[in-house]
Each structure stands twice: as structure tokens, then as C-alpha cells.
Amino acid sequence: MATEQKIRVLVAKPGLDGHDRGAKVIARALRDAGMEVIYTGLRQTPEMIVNAALQEDVDVIGLSILSGAHNAIVPRVVDLLKQNKMDDVLLLVGGIIPDQDVEGLKKSGVSGIFQPGTPMDDIVQFIREHVKPRGVAA
């Protein structure tokens, strides 16, 4: 295969919230930017998300959370990623995340947090710059 492998992204909606406008817009933007996007659908538990990420062998997980449940959900996703030795997967969070929570989430292992008004291009750029090369040694 001479062609470059596409970046694989799992866009996930954890928690009970059904507001999926942002998740869908981002999924489509990433796809338009040439990435392979898998959208989980709604109400995914951290276990379901990490399982899907494992099965789909993704490079990036993007969580869309608007409900305020991020402090309960995100650390559990981080733990499960560690348990499954998937620390190299780039974890991103988008949605309504108060400034006061940003630092804590980043410390826990989130690489990028995108608050309301972030241009789609910024997210595309961020992924391209931070995604870890996959399967080089394998």
C-alpha cells in the first residue's frame, strides 16, 4: 500500500443527552477532511465507547458532551483506555465544558478540548498535528 493510511476517528455521544447536532457536524467535517469516521450514536457508556474504539482500531476518540456530565464520564474513558493499553489513542472532548474544568480534564489525559464556537478546521488541524503514527513498528 503506497497510499497513506486514513486517520480513523470514533465520534461518540456518551451520557443521556441526545443533542447530536455538534457530533454530526464534526463527523461530517472530519470525513470531508479525508478521515475515516465512525459515529457511535447516542447514549454510549464509557465501556461501549472504548470497546468500539478497540474494535474499530481508531487513532482518535472525540467525545461530544453538552450536559455537564463530563467530570463523571471522561475519567472513566481515560481509565478504560489505560487498562486496554490504548494510551496512544488521541482523546478529544467537545461541547459545553466550563473553563474551570478544562485544566483537570487535560491533566487526566484529554489532549484537546473544544468549546462552543471552535471552527471545524481547527479541530481537523489539531488532529493532524497530534495524532500518533499508527502501526509503524507492527
Add this chain to the structure above:
Amino acid sequence: MAELKDKKHKVAEHAVAEVSKDRHPAESEKRWAETTLAHTLEKAPERPIGAATGVNLDEHGEARYTTISGKPIRRLYTPADLPEDWSYEKYLGYPGEPPFTRGIHATGYRGKLWTMRQFSGFASPEETNERYKFLLAQGGGGLSVAFDLPTLMGYDSDHAMSEGEVGKCGVAIDSLEDMEILFNGIDLEKTTVSMTINSPASVLWAMYLVVAEKQGANWKKVSGTIQNDILKEYIAQKEYIYPPAPSMRLVIDTFEFGSLFTPRFNTISISGYHIREAGSTSLQELAFTVYDGVEYVEWARRRGLDVDEFGPRLSFFFNSHNDFFEEIAKFRAARKIWYRLMKDRFGAKEARTRLMRFHTQTAGVSLTAQQPMNNIARVAIQALAAVMGGTQSLHTDSYDEALALPTAEAVQIALRTQQIVAYESGVAQTIDPLAGSYFVERMTLDMENGAFDYFDKLDAMGGMVKAIEKGYPQKEIAEASYQFQRATEAKEKITVGSNDFVVEEQSPSILYIDETVARHQSEKLKSLRGRRDNKEVRRRLDALKKAAAQEPTAGTNGKISPANTMPFIIDAVRAYATVGEICSALREVYGTYEENAFA
């Protein structure tokens, strides 16, 4: 230089030709176009608002102007934009009379202002009760309950799925006990209360009615609204529990129960709000919402209900976005369309069945997290549009809602905005003041015609439930939302403070809800389950399941169907069965719904 002159000349040519395209301009308008307009365009070409690309260019590569929904609009509207058979009597009529374009009251807002109803709910019922008392003391006319996500999804606060969500997006209500706390000291016979609850609507409504009864209120006098609009959940907001058919059955149960026992309660608020928030255009919001109304009427008639019995209790709920005239046209068209449908499609005989009453909320999605104070101006414009459109009640968003649930200070400014529109602006003094505007009347007609085009498509699909199963409205909305996002990123559509006029700023102070609410609610649940008669709860839940499993038939002799779930839910509520327990019982009978996720 010659080339440039040539190009300019072409601009004027297009512009002049456009004046006669699909219109019937008077000689005076043609003369104006050929002289004054052509001359001005040659001297100073029009410049688009926003980047001169994409949606802002027409097929000639010239500036194009569109509404926020992407609908092209003309530079000037004249009598040539109205149908050739235009007459006041035929197209408009008088307020309080068919087709209700000019409003449902003969005196507009003079007899009664719209109800200023602020949607509110957060953390525990104790804290929300305090906020309600504050709102009523500030001159808010009615209440509107925002429930948290576990309540909306039919889970108790101590359920595993509720982790991290309790009290975050609204108030946590688990049992009748919480509902008693929520309305403690608030007279439910005198205060109208709207409840934004859908899949578990009958459960929360049952709790409300039991609290009212305990206060000594007469159900016949209690008035308010339950949202109870499950169709828009599948379409847009996605807070559904059961599959569409049993969900529709539960809705029709409330219609039947309400027509007999709570004649002043609106048993549904058919909502375009969430459809718009999910990214639809103004026209899609109008068309899908009104057609949801059609679907409910169809299902109720299949049950054997008389449209003139339940029809008057159907109410609507629209979004008011930034595009001032487009929104006003939408509101005016909505009333006319509903009138036509109720009269012609359903043969409604009573005048009150044919008129559309609606609540409006300003567009949360239009609010920016950046420079949040700017949102006060947006909300004022949107509130003004809702009032010019003749809304019956209004919620104005608080400026900090793109960041968190609103603080008390932000809520007060939002309410004051409505009061300024009502008491200072003068717009409430005369009825439908924009009627007769060539622009507004043309837009109103376009809305009406566009909606009927959508209705034809939806009819051909076999109705809204079928269309939802095909993903049709969901895909239409997703496409519109993506197009708008692209236009925003290309700066073709400007959002002040967000993609233009940006400054560095500090984060404002917001309302922050922590996990103590979840612990508090869980402790209350534990204590309740220890105190109540659990055998009785079980017995009543089993009775509910039995009724829910039966196919409801039309009631006879002034009685409701024996399988109507409402009385069984009320029984369960009285025994302090929780929201989670009642919804679980129904889940056992109906199963749950998963949408086909596409993105």
C-alpha cells in the same frame, strides 16, 4: 477599464431583468429599475454581508442576500410580489377570525399580554422551588419546568445511567415527594405551569395532578401544558425511551384523559423549537412541526377520538431565531396553515379547534459563548419577532446559556427584556403591525406554500412515523445544519463576537452544579423506599403493565378506554412509585428504541 465597465453594465442588466422574472411589476417599477436602480448599481455595486463566496453569490457571480435559513431575498418588495388576485379579505382576514393570519384574539395583546414564562429548573427540587418563587416575585406570569436528563429518560437519580447527570440540565424529580417539594407554596389552581417532559410525560403529569389535588385544587380548573411531543424527539432532540407506536399510544392516552378530566390543560405542545435547535431552517421547523400535529390528529382519530374534543387542547411551541422577518412570517403562516389543515383535512367544526395557540422561546443555538453579553441584544430581537408574530407565551433565553444553566442575574435580565418589549417599545399596542408589508406578506405566503410542499412529501411517505423510520426529517435537518456551519466557517454568515469582531476575554462566572445533588436525591430515594408500602407499589405497577399491554379502544358513555394508561399511572404515583420504576414497567411491555445512527 473597458472590461470593468462591461461587467458593471451586466450587473445592471441582470438586476433589471430580475425585476420582471416571475413577478408582475407595474410600469413604474420597471422604469425605476431601468433608471434609478440601474444607475445606482453601475455607480456602486451591492456588497454581500459576509464573505463574497458560496451562499452570498448568485448564478451571475453577483452579491446575493439570503435569510439565516439560506433563502434568497430580493432587494425590494412591492405589490408585484403579491399574487395577482391579492385582496385583504381573501388572504388576511381579521384577528380572531379565519384564517387567523393576523392572530387569534380580536384585541391582540390589549386584552391580555403574552405570558412571560421562563423555563427553569436545576439541581434539587428544593433549589428549583426557590428559583420559581423568585421568578414569580419578579413578575413572571407562569412557570416552566426543566427536568434533568435522568428524569427525561425515565431513570431514577440512583440509576447507573444517571451518573454525572443528576440535576445538571434541569431539576431532578424521582417521585411524588419531589414534585410536592417543587411546588411547595405555589398555588397550582392559580399558576399555569408548563412541563418540558416527553417520553415520561404521563408520569410527571400524573405527579403534577396529584400534587394539585393534595393542595385542594380542582382538576377542571388546573391549567398548564405538558410538552408530550414524542415525534420531535425522534426527529431532533432524541430523548425517547420506547418505540414510536407505543409512544404514540401513550400520547393519545393523555389526549383522551385530558379531554374528560382536565379540560383546561394542554396535553401536548407540538414543538418546532428542538427541530430548529438541531439545525433546521425556519421553513423545515414550520413544516415538520405542523405535520407532527397532523400525525397526532391522525392517530387520535384512529383511536376514535373526535377532533373537536381534543383538538382545542393541542398547542404549539416555536423557536424565534435571529432573522427577524423570516421568523415573523413563520409565525403568521403557522396559524393560517393549521387553520387550513384542521378545517379542510380534518373537518374540525369548532372555531377553537381551528386556531393555533403557541409558545415561543428565543433561539438557544444562536447564543455565543464568546462575549456572552451580546446575547442580550440577540434575545431582544428574537423576543420582538415572537411578539410581532403574535405568540401566546414567551421564554427569553439568558445571556449565559451557551456556557451553563443561567444564573439568577442573567434570568432577571432575560425577563426584563420581555417587560421592556411589553411596556416600553409600544409594539403590543396594535395588532399584527407588519401586515400589509409586501415583504412580510410574500414571506408568509412562501412559508405557507413551502410547508404544503413538505406535507405532500410526508404524505407520500405514509406519515411522520414512517418518515422518521426512513430518517427523512433527520437527514434534512443534518444537511441544513452542516450547510450553515460551513457558511459560518467561511464567514459567509457572520456571528458577531464568534467568527468576526472577536476579542480576547475572561471567562464569566457561571452557575456550577456539583455531585451533591445526586447524593441528596439518592438518599431521599433510599429513605422513600424504606417508608412506603412496597407491596402496594408492586401491585399498582403490575396493574399498569396489564393495561399497557392491552390494545386501547375508544371509550364509551363519557368514559375513557379501560386500557388508558393514565389512571393506572396516577394510582402508581399515589403509592409513591418512582419515575424510574414506572418507566421500567412500561419498558418491560414496550421495549426500547434505538435509532439508526447516521452522521
